[in-house]
Amino acid sequence: MASEREDFETSGPLHLTNFDWTNVEHQRIIAACLVQSVYILELDRYENREGSQALANPWWEFFHFKLYSKLFDDVDSSIFGAIFELDLQSAEGSLSKSEMPYYVVAFRGTITKGAAFARDVQLDIDVVRNGLHRSSRFEVAVQAVENLVAAVGHSTLWLSGHSLGAAMALLAGKNMAKKGIFLETFLFNPPYFSAPIERIQDKKVKHGIRFAGSVITAGLAFGMKVRQEINGQQQNNNQAKDPFDALSAWLPRLYVNPGDHICSEYIGYFEHRRNMEDIGAGVIEKFATKHSMTGLFMSAIGKETEEPLHLIPSAKVIANLSPSKDFKEAHGIKQWWKSNLDLKVTDYRFK
Numbered sequence: 001m002a003s004e005r006e007d008f009e010t011s012g013p014l015h016l017t018n019f020d021w022t023n024v025e026h027q028r029i030i031a032a033c034l035v036q037s038v039y040i041l042e043l044d045r046y047e048n049r050e051g052s053q054a055l056a057n058p059w060w061e062f063f064h065f066k067l068y069s070k071l072f073d074d075v076d077s078s079i080f081g082a083i084f085e086l087d088l089q090s091a092e093g094s095l096s097k098s099e100m101p102y103y104v105v106a107f108r109g110t111i112t113k114g115a116a117f118a119r120d121v122q123l124d125i126d127v128v129r130n131g132l133h134r135s136s137r138f139e140v141a142v143q144a145v146e147n148l149v150a151a152v153g154h155s156t157l158w159l160s161g162h163s164l165g166a167a168m169a170l171l172a173g174k175n176m177a178k179k180g181i182f183l184e185t186f187l188f189n190p191p192y193f194s195a196p197i198e199r200i201q202d203k204k205v206k207h208g209i210r211f212a213g214s215v216i217t218a219g220l221a222f223g224m225k226v227r228q229e230i231n232g233q234q235q236n237n238n239q240a241k242d243p244f245d246a247l248s249a250w251l252p253r254l255y256v257n258p259g260d261h262i263c264s265e266y267i268g269y270f271e272h273r274r275n276m277e278d279i280g281a282g283v284i285e286k287f288a289t290k291h292s293m294t295g296l297f298m299s300a301i302g303k304e305t306e307e308p309l310h311l312i313p314s315a316k317v318i319a320n321l322s323p324s325k326d327f328k329e330a331h332g333i334k335q336w337w338k339s340n341l342d343l344k345v346t347d348y349r350f351k
Contacts, residue, residue, distance in 0.1 A: 005334060006040050008058035013337040019063070021099040025339070028255070028318075030063050031104070031160040031186035032336035034084055038108040038165070039333070041070065042079040046114040064090040068103065071144055073137045078116035080137055081107040081165070083148060101184070102156040105145055105172070109163030109189075109333070120164060127167050128193050130309055138171060145172045149181060159185040162333045163262070166190035167309060170252065174312070177250035185252035189331050192265040192310040248313040248350040257320045259330035266310075270317055270348040313350030318343055 004010045013033065019026040037059035044054045060067060064087045071081035084104045110120040126132045148157060154176070161169030166187040173185040256263045321342040324330035335341070 006043060006055045008055070008062065011334065012059065012062065013339070015339055021101075028186065028253075029337040029339075031106075031158060032162075032188060032333055033059050033063065034065065034082075034104050034106040035108060035160050035162045035165060035188060036333055036337075037084075038079065038082045038106050039111065041082060042108065042111055042116060043114070045079055046111075046116070060084050065104070069144075071107075071140055073116075073119060074140060075136060076115055076119040078111070078114075078119065079108075080116075081105065081141060081144070081168070083144065100156060101158040103148060103152060104158040104160060105141075105148065105169075106159075107141065107161035107165030107168040109161070109165045124164055124191075127164065127191050127309065132167055132309060133171055138168060141168050142172050142175050145176065145183075149176065149183075154181045154183055157183055159183050160188070161186075161190075162188040163191065163331065166263075170312070171309060173250065173252055174247060177247050182250045185250075186255065187252055188255045188333055188336055189257065189260055189263045190254055190266065190310070191262050192269065193262075244311070244313055244350075250312075251314050251316050251347070251349070252312070253316045253318060255318045255320070255336055257324060257330040257335065259324040260327065262331055266315075266317060267319055269310075270315065270346070273348065315348055317346050317348060319346075 013029050016026065016029055019030070021027070037056050040056040040059060044050070044056050049055060057067075065084040066087050068083040068085040070079050071083070072078065073080050082105075084106065086100055086102050086104075088102075110124055111117055123132060123135055123137060126135055132138055145159070159169040159173050161167070167190060169185055170187055170190055173183050176183055254263075254266055256266050258264050258267060320335060321344055322335070322338075324335070329335065
C-alpha cells in the first residue's frame with residue numbers, strides 16, 4: 001500500500017502555484033521533487049502500479065516536465081534515475097527562459113523495500129569504500145549524462161540526487177567538470193563518511209582535532225610526494241592539470257542538515273578550510289584538502305589509490321538549520337521542498 005509521502009496531493013509542495021526559474025528556493029524545490037519522482041517511479045514498478053494507479057507522474061508534471069527516459073540498474077533492473085524534459089509549451093508563462101533547465105537528470109537514494117534494497121545497500125558500501133565509480137550503475141549513469149550533453153548541450157541541463165543518488169550525481173558532475181563542462185548540480189544529503197567530528201559541541205576541541213588532522217595529512221602527503229620524486233615517479237612538466245584544481249571552477253550546491261551524520265561533515269570540512277586560511281595556515285590546508293588518510297595509507301603500502309569521492313574543491317553549501325525531530329527527518333528528501341526553511345548559505349571557492 002502506498003504511503004502518504006508518495007502522494008503528491010498529500011505531501012507535495014502545493015503552495016508553489018507560481019514559480020520563477022530565477023528563484024533559488026523554487027529551483028531547490030523543483031530539483032528535490034524530481035528526485036522524489038525517481039523514488040516513486042521505482043516503487044510504482046515494484047508495486048505494479050500502472051496507469052491511474054501510478055503515483056510518480058504528478059511529481060514532474062506539476063512543474064511542466066515530461067519523462068524523457070528511465071535509467072535502469074543492469075543488475076536488478078530497478079529504476080535508479082530518470083531524465084526529465086521541460087515541456088516548453090506548458091511552461092510558456094514562466095520567467096527567464098535562460099534559467100530554465102530544459103533537461104534534468106535525477107538519481108534516487110536507497111530504497112528500503114523491495115528487491116532494490118539489497119543492491120542499493122551494496123552500492124552504499126561501495127560509497128564508503130570509495131568504489132562507486134567502478135559500479136555498473138555508475139557506468140549507466142555517466143553514459144546517460146555524457147550522451148545527453150552531447151545531444152543537447154550543457155547550459156540548460158541540471159543534475160540532481162539524494163543520498164546515494166547525490167553521490168552518483170556528484171561523480172557524474174565531477175566527470176564532466178574535468179572536461180571543462182560545469183553542470184548545475186543539486187546534491188541533497190550527499191554522503192561524507194569520516195569520523196563524526198562535526199557532532200562535537202566544543203568548538204575549540206573540534207578545531208583542534210581538525211587542525212591536527214590537516215597537519216598530519218599534509219605532512220604525509222608531502223612525504224609521499226618527496227618519496228615519489230626520489231624514486232623517479234614524479235610525472236614530467238607536461239602532465240595534465242591537477243584534477244582537484246581542474247574542478248575548482250565547478251560550484252555544485254550541497255544541501256546538508258547538521259542533524260544528518262551522513263552529510264554533516266561537509267559543513268565542518270569547508271568551515272575548517274576557511275578557518276585555516278584565517279589563521280594563516282591556508283597553504284597547509286590547501287595541500288591536505290586534496291588527500292584522504294585512507295588514500296595516503298593505501299599509497300604507502302604500494303596499492304593504487306582513487307580520488308576520494310567526497311573531496312571537492314568548491315561548493316555552495318546550504319545548511320538546513322531548521323529543527324529536525326530525528327535522523328530520518330534530517331536525512332530525508334522531503335525537507336527540501338518545504339518553504340520557510342532556516343537556511344545558511346555559504347560559498348566556498350578553492351583558490
